[in-house]
Amino acid sequence: MTDLLDAPTTKTTISQAQPDNNGYYGEFGGAYIPEMLYHNVETLRKNYLKITKSKAFQKEYKALLRDFVGRPTPLYFAERLSQHFGAQIYLKREDLCHTGAHKVNNTVGQILLAQRLGKKRIIAETGAGQHGVATATVCALKGIECIVYMGAVDIKRQAPNVARMKMLGAEVRPATSGSQTLKDATNEAIRDWINNPEDTHYIIGSAIGPHPYPDMVTRFQSVISEEIMKQLKEHTGSPNPDYVVACVGGGSNAAGAFYHFIDTPSVKIIAVEAAGEGVHSGKSAATSVLGTKGVIHGCRTILMQTDDGQIVEPHSISAGLDYPGIGPMHAHLITTGRAQAISITDADALEFATFVARTEGIIPALESAHAFAALKYMDLKKSDVVVVNLSGRGDKDLDTYMRSLNL
Numbered sequence: 174m175t176d177l178l179d180a181p182t183t184k185t186t187i188s189q190a191q192p193d194n195n196g197y198y199g200e201f202g203g204a205y206i207p208e209m210l211y212h213n214v215e216t217l218r219k220n221y222l223k224i225t226k227s228k229a230f231q232k233e234y235k236a237l238l239r240d241f242v243g244r245p246t247p248l249y250f251a252e253r254l255s256q257h258f259g260a261q262i263y264l265k266r267e268d269l270c271h272t273g274a275h276k277v278n279n280t281v282g283q284i285l286l287a288q289r290l291g292k293k294r295i296i297a298e299t300g301a302g303q304h305g306v307a308t309a310t311v312c313a314l315k316g317i318e319c320i321v322y323m324g325a326v327d328i329k330r331q332a333p334n335v336a337r338m339k340m341l342g343a344e345v346r347p348a349t350s351g352s353q354t355l356k357d358a359t360n361e362a363i364r365d366w367i368n369n370p371e372d373t374h375y376i377i378g379s380a381i382g383p384h385p386y387p388d389m390v391t392r393f394q395s396v397i398s399e400e401i402m403k404q405l406k407e408h409t410g411s412p413n414p415d416y417v418v419a420c421v422g423g424g425s426n427a428a429g430a431f432y433h434f435i436d437t438p439s440v441k442i443i444a445v446e447a448a449g450e451g452v453h454s455g456k457s458a459a460t461s462v463l464g465t466k467g468v469i470h471g472c473r474t475i476l477m478q479t480d481d482g483q484i485v486e487p488h489s490i491s492a493g494l495d496y497p498g499i500g501p502m503h504a505h506l507i508t509t510g511r512a513q514a515i516s517i518t519d520a521d522a523l524e525f526a527t528f529v530a531r532t533e534g535i536i537p538a539l540e541s542a543h544a545f546a547a548l549k550y551m552d553l554k555k556s557d558v559v560v561v562n563l564s565g566r567g568d569k570d571l572d573t574y575m576r577s578l579n580l
């Protein structure tokens with residue numbers, strides 16, 4: 174498949190946080206799409222910055238973030254964790270967002286964009302159902318038809334989120350091909366978009382996909398680091414931490430937490446990925462170690478694939494990190510050395526989920542527990558200011574916690 178939006182580059186990237194005109198972060202990104210999607214993706218590309226930067230859009234977006242999502246989320250000094258690790262540890266409380274995670278920052282932005290593009294119908298893909306719920310939520314808010322594609326196997330595994338989506342008025346359509354999981358749901362969503370190019374907007378749930386999705390999702394999530402800078406300045410006198418730590422599935426919460434620090438070299442960036450049962454166990458999602466360059470879901474990035482380019486099924490105990498690729502911005506930051514990747518096993522994540530619960534009185538999402546576990550592998554000094562992005566709360570993972578921890 175060729176990169177249909179590719180054209181001679183007219184601007185070199187000035188910030189590592191933003192792609193060039195063709196959607197490239199260094200050698201990663203672009204828009205590798207079937208020709209039948211060209212019209213939809215090109216319409217988005219031409220309009221997303223113009224619309225999202227407009228005064229009217231910003232006014233409505235910021236009002237909804239404040240009154241519907243509950244922003245700004247607190248930046249909380251975790252006193253007992255700080256004592257334990259011998260550093261100054263702050264938690265960015267995305268777990269306190271409406272619907273329980275950062276994902277809604279993006280879906281609120283995209284629903285406003287879809288409205289302004291005149292779209293009457295929303296489609297989305299979902300794995301564990303978190304993005305499906307965040308999408309169904311904003312569609313209900315705006316009274317727009319919502320169809321969520323979900324693998325038939327995932328529909329069985331994630332019954333509470335399926336019920337949430339239905340209660341919010343969304344239609345959940347099973348994807349019955351292949352392994353009947355996220356990858357197959359994504360294929361179904363793309364097929365739908367090809368067949369409905371005029372009235373439908375596809376809300377992608379992470380900082381992945383063809384340009385402009387990674388940049389668009391990153392900008393919507395960048396409110397996280399915008400707030401961190403303001404709040405950290407109030408706490409410590411400086412807007413910049415020594416470290417910012419976030420888990421990476423596709424990469425949206427990490428992209429948002431890193432965004433405003435990327436061009437400040439004194440802030441060390443730690444991207445935490447899932448090592449499943451061990452990086453080399455054959456049951457892992459440690460893309461930065463196991464991945465090679467290739468194309469997945471519309472962009473060039475690093476992904477887990479066989480020698481002949483078949484996607485390797487990833488594994489992680491946390492559904493949100495169970496993805497065979499990473500967003501192109503993270504591929505760029507990691508391969509250029511700007512970000513350091515740390516891989517965390519299922520066992521470490523479970524241990525730290527419990528530890529954070531008992532140390533701070535916060536039950537984190539399994540994804541976020543990976544970010545906490547990374548603290549153990551960092552060489553921290555007492556004076557180091559560390560911000561951990563607490564991407565979501567653990568309610569959705571209670572079933573796994575009950576089974577894995579014998580609760």
Ligand SMILES: *Cc1c(COP(=O)(O)O)cnc(C)c1O
Nearest residue numbers: 379422423424425426493540565
């Ligand atoms: C979905 C999810 C993630 C992973 O997605 P990213 O796009 O990498 O942020 C992380 N944490 C939580 C709580 C999630 O729901």
